[in-house]
Amino acid sequence: MSEKRVLTIILALFLVLGGIYALKTPVFEASDELWHYPMVRHLADGNPLPVQVFDPAQAGPWKQEASQPPLYYYLGAALTFWIDTSDMAQVRRLNPHVDNGLITEDGNINLVVHDPMANPWQGTLLAVRVVRLFSVLLGAVTVYLTFRIAKEALPNRPDVALGATAVTAFTPMFLFISGAVNNDNLIVPLAGLALWLMVRLVRSDVVGAHDRGQLVLLGVVIGLAALTKISGVGLLALAWGTAVLRRWQREKRPSAWGKLFVVVGRGTVDWLLILLPALAVAGWWYYRNVVLYGDWKGWNAFIAVLGQRAHPASLAQLWGERWGFMMSYWGLFGGVNVPMPLWIYRVLNSVVVVGVVGFLVFLGREVQGWRWRERPFPAQILVLVERYFPLVLSLLWALAIVYGLINWARVTWSSQGRLVFSALPALNTLLAVGLVGWLPQRVGRVVMAGLGLFLLGVAALAPFLWIAPAYALPLADDVKLAQPLDVVFGERMRLRGFELSDLAVLPGDSLEVQLAWEAVAPMSRDWSVFVHLNDPVLERPIAQRDMYPGQGLWATSLMQPGERVVDRYVLHVPETAVAPANLELVVGLYDFATGERLLLADGRDAVRLADVQLTAVPGAYPNPVQVNFEDELVLVGFEVLPRRVAAGESVTVTLYWQVKRPLSADYTFFAQVVDEDTTRWAAQDLAPTEGTSAWQVGEVYPFTMTLALQADTPPDIYPIIIGLYTRTPDGGFDRLQILTEDGRLTDDFLQLTLLRVE
Template sequence: MATVTIVALVVGGWWYARNWLLYGDPLGLKIMPVLFRTRVYRPSLLELLAEFEGLRMSFWALFGWFNILAEPWLYRAFDGLTLLGAVGLLLLPLKQLRHATRNTKHTKGGRPTAQPLNHLTTQPPIIWLLFLLLWIAAVLAGLVRWTQMTRASQGRLMYPAISAISILLFTGLAQWVPRRAVTPLAGVLGVAMLVIAVVSPFRYIAPAYARPPLLSETELEKIPNPLAVTFEGQMKLLGYEVSREAVRPGESLDVTLYWQALAPMERNHSVFVHLLDENDLVLASQDTFPGQGNFPTRLWRVGDAIADVYTIVVPPTAFTPSSAQLEVGLYEFDSGKRLAVYGPQREPPGDNVRFHRIEVLPREGSNVPNPVRFNFGNQIALIGYTLEGRAVKPGEEIHLTLYWEALAEMERNYTVFTHVIGERARIWAQVDSQPQQGAAPTSTWSRGQVLTDEYHLLVEPNTPPGVYDIEVGLYLAATGERLGLLDETGHWIDSRVPLTRVRVR
């Protein structure tokens, strides 16, 4: 025991001491929720089951920041082994009971009699397995508690019990083969796991973090849509290509940018790609280092050129129709300072380049404008909206129309809140009211009924220029309790909908 303790202190003691000095908490449990955000709502055990798939996959093989997956067949193979091992463990007590009954009979009064069951359940192998199960249960209980506090359904958090899990899993698998085949089974499984561990870095991780290939002279001559825009004499945007000319909410757009290094760079510059509407509101965006983070600009040599693909996903709440354009630039990640942009004729510099129109079209197959689907407590769904005044001045009104659908008949009357939100959750315009200014309380709705609900949001006269979010939700006026927003599986995700954005000039 002393040896184990000394080894543990040597290996991990410095980490606990560091946490104590920095946070006053050797385990760092106080700072983790601050870094990764606590859940506003504590899910039940049943609701946590929706996150089990991610827990299972990340326990076996999930790399990067949970974004690099193995082939699906590998997860199915692990699932099969786990199922066989679990069933085998359930069969083990029955097999031991049958074996003990057959071999421990003794004669009493001339007749054979089996020994009492309590003798069998205290056999050392069963006790050892129970201790392993107890340790796994303790680690799992800690994971459940932690996951209820913050989104942390990660298989690696079960690794403190990985030895116990491995022993129990193999013990269960061993029940399916003859005794003479147990040792070969251990060898086969061990070699298989070793091969997977050795191959995975080259099969999954290395390709995901590989540098993009450099463009050849022939490819440079064939770059489409030439731009010849330079960024402070360090980088040059040679041209671009888009995957489509029109996009709808919920769809993605691939933008290929052709970059070339003009000079050695001492800093790693980030790229931003924005899809801007007519009011300079960002409909969709992607910010990343070149090469999806795999080719930072400090590693570029003069003349290096790549084709870099950026996938922009238009959110389902995007306002339509809209005629958008692409905006591209470079900036320093730490300070946010953008690099100056010069055109081919050395025009006055800006901090971005804008080009190519993309039409953002309404979704098809809906009778309401800007169709969405937000489920509030399986009682009310927000199914669409319209907005007039996407760019306003302080003191002007924003006209918001919401389209509701009753998912069930309700006994309580919910109040709708509509907010114009700025930085630090500051509300700059607000209207709270029962639907249709109180003329259509939710207790009178019939299932399947669709209602139109209008709101006039007066922006405060002292509202500073900037971009603001519009959020919508429902609550009980008597208690302030908000009606929860549910995902497709019926699990709580939030208490509001960040619907769209507006600009105050």
């Protein structure tokens, strides 16, 4: 089969699959579409660009996306201005309990509540689908540009070009994002087009006015990219290198140092033909950022709305987040909470490892025997860059995007693989070269065909096996649970029965609860179900699950009398729960907006279903735990006495520390009683008299602290937090972070347990 025919088939399959993703994924259930589309709608209604605020509570429905360059939103607005989207508030009904970014065992993954009776081809639903289908077309451009770039990289290896194209086209996450309202869908093809134009500038023999026209065209494309996403600005650096290399070619490839400096100067002048059009297209946006926010990037406003990590992440911490990063690169759908089976990620991650090793093998073979001493080193480097320019350019762009994401993810919670899609054509070109560029072509065809068909199969199944089922209502008319009930809340909702997975749990365990619900009467309000596991000492839940019926998918205002659902709730008992205890399992309904609860006929606001025994974990210390603080010290147990006190009284906290490795520092331990506003109502910082550096590896050391509550401490439930630190030379505090079992560094404190102040 000819190369052109295979490319046509890949593009056709991409368009079909992209359309399926665009139509099968519920509206607003794609990554950040919930905030991208309101920007489109705002501009479609003829409004000016919104001015971003620094208070997330006051931000518009676009949230942080108002800080993004606006080209994609203007294009979406131009396509949908004729559609009446006055129903957006009804379509965009936020789920107040959504587990955004969390993979759960019991659903509640929907960002919004969907009306199953809504017409998908009118109003906001139609407008979103129009922009989605436009995005699919942009994705097809990306697929084609991947072919062009990979073809330039190894012109005599169609298996590399078609293989890279197929990997781009059939990566499930790329299809998912291409079928969504997301500005990534414009930056990816624009960045790919800019790279291809740079390659053509170096590979072309055309000179004169046409050559200068190509420079201007490249500048316009980079300007459009910079007006889509800030990562587009980085293309200007690659364009400068391209202009210098192109000038070196036009100057007969000089090797003398003096002439090389002249080449750099003239190449920089040529680069101005790229820079000036880019500034003309996108400069106004970055000037606007300076005027409004005092930051040309606008990141200060973006982060103020988005939020950031409590402390910048280290490279070790980001490395610990690599699994989630790769999941969201290959396919983590919905609000980054609808996964594929784990084995698929393992297979694809293994392919990447093979590709990286293979790319090094390819480089080794290519440079083997290269005559390095024939020319001065700078000229030799230029010769190499010229020869392998598509690969060098792809590698530099991929590294730039990854480097930018690392810096961004250190500040914000943004360790998502899809955020490197700006370099997707470059990444897949490099991957294809690494997988088969060093193999015979006949073997390469088989390898790339196998990978492409595997990805095609996964991508074709994903909308039907994982995405659509995640949003299907779990209706159940005749399901009977082990414990039948007939409890009516406010003459609106009936609890028909329940089942428990167990009547005894350990700290750190999960308890599964099934509840059968039936709508008794029409409801105008959306009532949330709460399932609490209450500690009688605290008179508060130590574990709870709140969600709308139907695993979060069904607002009660949409339920009709007689409709039934059986829901599953998984409650996670904290590892630091104090045991033994007799816990009370209670259930009820409340209005999230007001806190009002639906009452039973006898005036109670909840029903007690069962007692659940919290059994102590066997161990040598009270309340055994395993909390690792950076492989220095491990908290292996604790005791808090008493857990119910009056204002002005004291609480004794005993911590049992095991030394993990020889300690060179003397740590100070802290314990605090804090409220939601981080007001400290009791605190103590204390160091062992002998210093922790004298503690022996493997030994366990009990350490007691006393928390004296202030006399004006308001009655409430407060967490007790603990941790340890050393002082820095400038007088700051260097806290140790908790190290998870999978190697991730997380918080620099531990919430130990709760305290009731009366």
